Amino acid sequence: MKIALIAHDKKKPDMVQFAIAYESILKNHKLYSTGTTGTRIMEATSLEIERFQSGPLGGDQQIGALVARNEMDLVLFFRDPLAAQPHEPDITALIRLCDVYGIPLATNMATGEILVKGLARGDFEWRKIINP
Incomplete structure (x- = not known):
């Protein structure tokens, strides 16, 4: 599965902790991230992440383009x-x-945990039909 990891500045520590906690699950998937978030996760884990621009510089739009092409x-x-x-329109x-x-979307850690645990159980196998 292709997974995007994005976090606003005050939520970056939460995203890093999340990535540490679920590294064993996330390592089995292709990960993408906006700039600084990806750097911080890679510094704290052994995860490999394809990084885009930071959110305000277009990273949210780059990930949105993958969503629009059914590649996320x-x-x-x-x-x-x-x-x-400042880039609220891009976020929206x-x-x-x-x-x-x-595309399943978590905007907070609680929902993220539910989705990642579902990913580990195989609940996202339907995506392989839509995006072989």
């Missing part, structure tokens, strides 16, 4: 709902694309 299976985007983001567009194309 899961998006874990730990958002900070209490901080204004990415979330909308996940909804349009039926």
